[in-house]
Amino acid sequence: MQFADIPGLTDLKEQLIGAFKKGKVAHAQLFSGISGTATFPMALAYASYLMCQNRNDQDSCGSCTNCTRIQKSIHPDVHWYFPKISASDSGKYEKVLAEALPLWRTFIAESPYGSFDDWALSYGQENKNLQISREDSRQILKNVSMRSVEGGYKIIFIWGVEFMHPSGANALLKVLEEPPEKTIYLMVTFGYDSLLQTITSRSQLINVPPNQMEEIRDHLIEKNINEQQAMQLAKISQGRIGVGLRLLQSEDEMAYHQFRDWMLACWNRDLTSLVRGSEDFSKSGKANQRGFLTYSMSLIRNSLLKFAGSQPTIINEEEDTFIGKYTEKLGFEKLQFMYKLINQALLHLERNSNPRITHLNLSLAIVKRINS
Numbered sequence: 001m002q003f004a005d006i007p008g009l010t011d012l013k014e015q016l017i018g019a020f021k022k023g024k025v026a027h028a029q030l031f032s033g034i035s036g037t038a039t040f041p042m043a044l045a046y047a048s049y050l051m052c053q054n055r056n057d058q059d060s061c062g063s064c065t066n067c068t069r070i071q072k073s074i075h076p077d078v079h080w081y082f083p084k085i086s087a088s089d090s091g092k093y094e095k096v097l098a099e100a101l102p103l104w105r106t107f108i109a110e111s112p113y114g115s116f117d118d119w120a121l122s123y124g125q126e127n128k129n130l131q132i133s134r135e136d137s138r139q140i141l142k143n144v145s146m147r148s149v150e151g152g153y154k155i156i157f158i159w160g161v162e163f164m165h166p167s168g169a170n171a172l173l174k175v176l177e178e179p180p181e182k183t184i185y186l187m188v189t190f191g192y193d194s195l196l197q198t199i200t201s202r203s204q205l206i207n208v209p210p211n212q213m214e215e216i217r218d219h220l221i222e223k224n225i226n227e228q229q230a231m232q233l234a235k236i237s238q239g240r241i242g243v244g245l246r247l248l249q250s251e252d253e254m255a256y257h258q259f260r261d262w263m264l265a266c267w268n269r270d271l272t273s274l275v276r277g278s279e280d281f282s283k284s285g286k287a288n289q290r291g292f293l294t295y296s297m298s299l300i301r302n303s304l305l306k307f308a309g310s311q312p313t314i315i316n317e318e319e320d321t322f323i324g325k326y327t328e329k330l331g332f333e334k335l336q337f338m339y340k341l342i343n344q345a346l347l348h349l350e351r352n353s354n355p356r357i358t359h360l361n362l363s364l365a366i367v368k369r370i371n372s
């Protein structure tokens with residue numbers, strides 16, 4: 001994560017970089033914002049900036065050893081603490097940690113804007129009481145007392161500091177007040193009001209505000225979303241970019257399932273499903289009809305790219321597997337033909353053709369071509 005990956009919030013980025021340039025990096029910093037905002041990405045971009053071996057005036061380089069290791073959350077001097085299921089003793093703690101850490105790494109790589117609930121879901125523990133335990137605090141104290149492995153900054157990342165056990169928070173009091181040199185606490189909270197004073201009074205508050213609607217819209221457009229849809233998602237997300245990204249992901253998942261079922265029905269010449277599919281399509285509204293056909297074209301385009309030996313811009317693994325399968329079955333020419341057919345259907349819709357008939361004709365033309 002670099003500052004450049006986060007839309008807008010220029011003043012805050014300048015403030016953070018400015019503190020570094022003046023040699024005034026506060027040793028305990030509390031990044032606070034509402035869930036879904038760039039609160040954690042900002043702290044992560046800052047950590048990369050502090051550790052980068054090749055930073056410039058605006059950002060970390062994103063490619064040196066330190067930047068790469070922070071991206072994968074495997075830097076030996078960056079220590080992670082986050083809510084987990086509780087462990088009754090230190091022996092069990094090791095086990096809990098060993099199980100949680102790989103999931104945590106995936107979560108922050110894939111959903112840096114994610115909320116606490118998103119984490120609980122990724123962790124598979126959504127009904128458990130998750131916390132940063134007393135044992136975590138003991139580990140923090142142990143970490144703090146040791147030298148940094150590589151001689152530079154040592155960063156103690158505490159994500160979801162509002163989930164810290166009160167007695168654990170009290171145990172940290174002394175190290176928050178008198179940290180060893182070059183030890184930096186980057187704490188992230190989505191619930192400032194519920195934090196213990198132990199924490200708030202001893203750390204510098206970094207308020208991370210929501211993004212402007214236009215910033216979220218442009219960020220989504222950069223991810224190849226059409227302007228109309230990007231604007232709609234940006235409005236719903238109310239400054240919380242993570243909400244916009246999650247909505248986008250669930251729309252993609254829905255579109256993928258719709259596309260997969262459609263292709264299977266074509267493949268199996270399942271006319272009942274195809275007729276029903278055309279009726280659903282006609283009821284889904286103009287924007288969704290266009291969105292779905294555009295999405296279908298982008299998946300087929302990715303398959304065509306595979307033939308050309310180029311790297312497709314695949315969004316998820318499921319799509320990748322499916323593309324792999326039907327690319328092999330259909331071959332280049334049939335796929336190219338389907339691409340043209342869908343494109344034509346899209347043009348017909350724009351000229352106000354009947355959506356149900358357009359979709360059904362398209363389905364039948366695809367059935368004919370792929371089974372020829």
Ligand SMILES: [Zn+2]
Nearest residue numbers: 052061064067
């Ligand atoms: Zn770097």
